[in-house]
Amino acid sequence: MSPASSSPLESAVSRTRSEILLAALVPFGLVMLSSLGAVGAFVSSLPAMHVSLWASETPSAFVALVATGVVLASLPRTTARIGAALALVAALGLAFIGSSAFRERFGRDLFASPGTSIPVSEASLTRIREVTVPGGATRLLLSPRGGSFAVALEAGDNARESDYVVETAPGRLSSMRAVALEFIDEERILVLERNEDRAMLKARAFDRESSVVLHDLPLLAGVDLDADPSGIWQVTGYDRVEGALLIVRGSFDGGAPRETRFSSEEDGSTLVAVSPGLRALVARYDMPGLPLLALGATPRLVMPFRSTRRARPRRAWASPFSRLNASRALLWRRASTAPRPMAVELVFSCSFPSPLHSRLSASFPGRSMETTSRPAADSS
């Protein structure tokens, strides 16, 4: 029997069935969407993150599904209307997967490596004293036992030296000009002073009456000083002329300082080199869009610099990762005892609503690289 010759009753029954099917399909699809939470128990959080990023950064897929649904809904056939309902459900599912709520629930940091969670406890602060320093300060230094502090005052962009204000005794301030400064102990500071086109490293007592010249070295970019309680000093910086990260390490007791250079021209992908004797870390990351990011790290310095080697050809395809760029690199340490733990954090900028973090931590001296430890608060 042809549809044209079917009775009005049969036609009405057929229409009712399709409407019931359609009416059931949409709620069923929504129920399936709501059950995606259970999928998270079976799927690793990293693939979930990848899928979510793809969904959020491919709006064309959502638009295509909606357009397909609209076209199918305009057709008179029941199967087309069912297809339209399925397309609508798929579009809603894609929108949910691409949402930040999905990533927060099922995804995880793309760059975090497995590590133990760090418990967070409360700590109370009691103010000891407050000191007003004239001028804006850019850096804050604290002596090993916290008895004195120093601040670097704001300097021009091209300034090789900064004016430092050092609290030599509670409430007593002293000014000095230096390329860099670091506390040795509660009575002495390590000062790098400019001497024409060179730099001079000195150990100076707070009272300035005595200073010892420790080393003569070239002017470095991103220079940083370190003084170890065991009597070791270290200077780190980037030698633009040589194109290398320079680390000079010596002893307050004398002896020839030891210089080590890590060339930024070396080739390598995802190479992490640790020099245990120098407590230095050089990490190179081969990242999309940034041919080579190298981080030279001492207990306090992380200096990203790009290789001058020729960039790779652009990839024909794009992935969420291709939009990542390292926007800044930070380093923390607690400098009270040796070996000093350190952590490197790379903060990436991308279209992801919140920054993605990557951390490496290492204890020096030593060859071991620890896996990332994330504060428990990070996951809240």
Next chain:
Amino acid sequence: MNRWDDAPLLVDLERKAALRLRGADLRGAILAWQGEVLAARVNVDGDETKVSLYTVRE
């Protein structure tokens, strides 16, 4: 994720412990931490800097 305006968190990787600081408004401050002493630097109107030193007690 720690809220940007939440109390600062000191992370001690050596002890694998983190301390959430209470008792002072340190939002926007640059911190330096040595043992039980914490220094906080806050610029005031760009031409003056206040440095506060605190003891940290768990």
